[in-house]
Amino acid sequence: MTRIIAVANQKGGVGKTTTVINLGASLAVNDRDVLIIDLDPQANATSGLGREQGGLEGMNALMEGRKSLSETVIRTDVEGLDLVPGSTDMAGLEIELASQEKREFFLDSALKGHVEKYSYVLIDCPPSLGLLTVNALVAADSVLLPVQSEYFALEGLSHLLQTISRVRSAWNRRLLLFGVVMTMYDSRLKLSREVFEEARAHLGKALFRTTIPRNVKLSEAPSFGKPVILYDPFSKGAGSYLSLAKEVMER
Amino acid sequence: MTRIIAVANQKGGVGKTTTVINLGASLAVNDRDVLIIDLDPQANATSGLGREQGGLEGMNALMEGRKSLSETVIRTDVEGLDLVPGSTDMAGLEIELASQEKREFFLDSALKGHVEKYSYVLIDCPPSLGLLTVNALVAADSVLLPVQSEYFALEGLSHLLQTISRVRSAWNRRLLLFGVVMTMYDSRLKLSREVFEEARAHLGKALFRTTIPRNVKLSEAPSFGKPVILYDPFSKGAGSYLSLAKEVMER
Numbered sequence: 001m002t003r004i005i006a007v008a009n010q011k012g013g014v015g016k017t018t019t020v021i022n023l024g025a026s027l028a029v030n031d032r033d034v035l036i037i038d039l040d041p042q043a044n045a046t047s048g049l050g051r052e053q054g055g056l057e058g059m060n061a062l063m064e065g066r067k068s069l070s071e072t073v074i075r076t077d078v079e080g081l082d083l084v085p086g087s088t089d090m091a092g093l094e095i096e097l098a099s100q101e102k103r104e105f106f107l108d109s110a111l112k113g114h115v116e117k118y119s120y121v122l123i124d125c126p127p128s129l130g131l132l133t134v135n136a137l138v139a140a141d142s143v144l145l146p147v148q149s150e151y152f153a154l155e156g157l158s159h160l161l162q163t164i165s166r167v168r169s170a171w172n173r174r175l176l177l178f179g180v181v182m183t184m185y186d187s188r189l190k191l192s193r194e195v196f197e198e199a200r201a202h203l204g205k206a207l208f209r210t211t212i213p214r215n216v217k218l219s220e221a222p223s224f225g226k227p228v229i230l231y232d233p234f235s236k237g238a239g240s241y242l243s244l245a246k247e248v249m250e251r
Numbered sequence: 252m253t254r255i256i257a258v259a260n261q262k263g264g265v266g267k268t269t270t271v272i273n274l275g276a277s278l279a280v281n282d283r284d285v286l287i288i289d290l291d292p293q294a295n296a297t298s299g300l301g302r303e304q305g306g307l308e309g310m311n312a313l314m315e316g317r318k319s320l321s322e323t324v325i326r327t328d329v330e331g332l333d334l335v336p337g338s339t340d341m342a343g344l345e346i347e348l349a350s351q352e353k354r355e356f357f358l359d360s361a362l363k364g365h366v367e368k369y370s371y372v373l374i375d376c377p378p379s380l381g382l383l384t385v386n387a388l389v390a391a392d393s394v395l396l397p398v399q400s401e402y403f404a405l406e407g408l409s410h411l412l413q414t415i416s417r418v419r420s421a422w423n424r425r426l427l428l429f430g431v432v433m434t435m436y437d438s439r440l441k442l443s444r445e446v447f448e449e450a451r452a453h454l455g456k457a458l459f460r461t462t463i464p465r466n467v468k469l470s471e472a473p474s475f476g477k478p479v480i481l482y483d484p485f486s487k488g489a490g491s492y493l494s495l496a497k498e499v500m501e502r
């Protein structure tokens with residue numbers, strides 16, 4: 001049974017792309033077949049995996065139904081980890097889709113029936129609650145929320161949870177909150193500890209036990225086009241995403 | 252002569268809001284009259300200044316022409332610093348405006364002729380290149396780009412500069428690049444130093460001399476609803492935004 005997980009948060013820079021790349025790679029090294037879909041016009045998941053953007057024949061063609069999934073999927077440097085590359089051309093897709101019927105279902109119909117061979121599909125979302133993120137929430141069966149250990153990131157959480165329940169009742173009955181993972185956690189900072197306590201009080205079991213520490217290896221790895229597990233497998237960053245992968249496989 | 256500056260970058264979490272709040276406050280303590288416009292549906296600049304969201308009668312009413320600027324402007328805790336509060340209701344504005352004529356000019360017509368009393372207007376943009384950011388680039392005479400000292404932030408810069416020149420030739424001939432400021436700079440990290448060198452090589456004089464260091468006081472201040480100059484005036488964060496304000500006043 002394929003699990004389709006949208007990794008979303010309208011707050012920018014909270015670790016969505018870093019989580020998609022490194023959770024994806026950690027699941028793949030645990031012998032799972034994983035597909036990453038780069039739905040962000042910045043295409044950071046694509047460059048972070050060392051691949052070129054897909055241009056108009058990549059994600060745009062998939063969303064517009066001009067190409068099938070198997071025609072747009074490519075391999076990465078990690079065995080068992082595939083990718084549908086993103087592209088800056090997708091910035092125009094939101095305005096183009098806005099006027100069409102069934103505009104929330106383009107990604108859902110592109111994936112349906114084509115992802116059986118994967119155990120996990122991870123969708124990297126842009127930092128907004130616009131049509132691309134809505135498409136991800138409609139195509140997914142669950143949502144994983146990275147939350148940075150900072151004040152502004154916590155503030156946006158209730159708005160994000162409301163949007164998820166709105167999408168569930170309007171278009172996707174099966175959409176679940178898979179879990180929330182704290183990112184860039186620095187146990188030396190009072191702010192980090194306070195935000196973590198607040199999140200735990202609000203979210204309880206929905207919060208993953210694993211927290212991702214602030215670790216420079218995680219921000220260096222994308223400049224080499226590699227997930228951290230290939231760049232520095234013994235780093236705290238690599239260890240934390242392996243432990244997150246274990247929790248994801250248990251749920 | 253009022254200077255209207257859009258603070259923009261589609262990359263999330265690079266310090267747009269932190270720059271708008273703290274540059275705004277630093278200019279105000281230097282006896283300039285400053286207006287902050289919160290054009291981000293997350294409304295972080297609004298909560299970071301300790302104010303409630305504007306709801307449908309705030310930014311939405313201004314953009315739709317239902318209210319004038321003077322009916323939506325409020326004071327902040329800083330003498331000489333005013334604010335047009337943002338609201339999560341703005342998330343729907345982008346799709347609503349998309350089908351209208353002159354959709355790029357709503358903010359420009361709301362501001363024209365109403366901001367003479369201010370020496371600076373700072374517009375906080377959402378992390379995207381959608382219609383809200385385009386409205387800011389059309390209404391502004393210059394753009395200030397915060398760039399985080401990280402790989403992904405540098406990657407998106409050329410795409411952002413292309414968008415700015417497209418807006419200039421299509422809708423706003425007077426739009427200038429006011430400058431680029433490096434944020435969250437940590438001189439102990441090789442990555443920070445490398446990204447800074449790369450930015451300096453590409454941008455030359457467009458790069459402000461002032462860099463904003465990573466400083467926990469900057470991320471604590473918003474949880475108290477205060478700019479850092481009121482929260483901890485002797486911190487490195489407060490000092491760096493005062494020095495950026497001096498550079499802005501000189502240009």
Ligand SMILES: Nc1ncnc2c1ncn2[C@@H]1O[C@H](COP(=O)(O)OP(=O)(O)OP(=O)(O)O)[C@@H](O)[C@H]1O
Pocket residue numbers: 011012013014015016017018019040044125126127183184185212213214215216218219220222261262263264378401402403404
């Ligand atoms: N745990 C971490 N420790 C250190 N740096 C990190 C960590 N997680 C992410 N980063 C860095 O922080 C920045 C923001 O992370 P990332 O780009 O993954 O966030 P995002 O939510 O995908 O951003 P956007 O909203 O722009 O899509 C990146 O430069 C990344 O390399």
Ligand SMILES: Nc1ncnc2c1ncn2[C@@H]1O[C@H](COP(=O)(O)OP(=O)(O)OP(=O)(O)O)[C@@H](O)[C@H]1O
Pocket residue numbers: 010011012013127150151152153262263264265266267268269270291295376377378434435436463464465466467469470471473
């Ligand atoms: N120089 C700094 N030192 C430490 N923390 C910082 C600094 N600048 C910003 N921050 C913190 O980093 C986070 C991201 O900054 P901010 O929210 O200002 O970025 P943004 O570009 O406005 O994000 P978005 O793309 O979501 O609008 C915030 O939690 C903020 O408090």
Ligand SMILES: [Mg+2]
Pocket residue numbers: 016017018040044125
């Ligand atoms: Mg991202």
Ligand SMILES: [Mg+2]
Pocket residue numbers: 267268269291295376
């Ligand atoms: Mg912001």
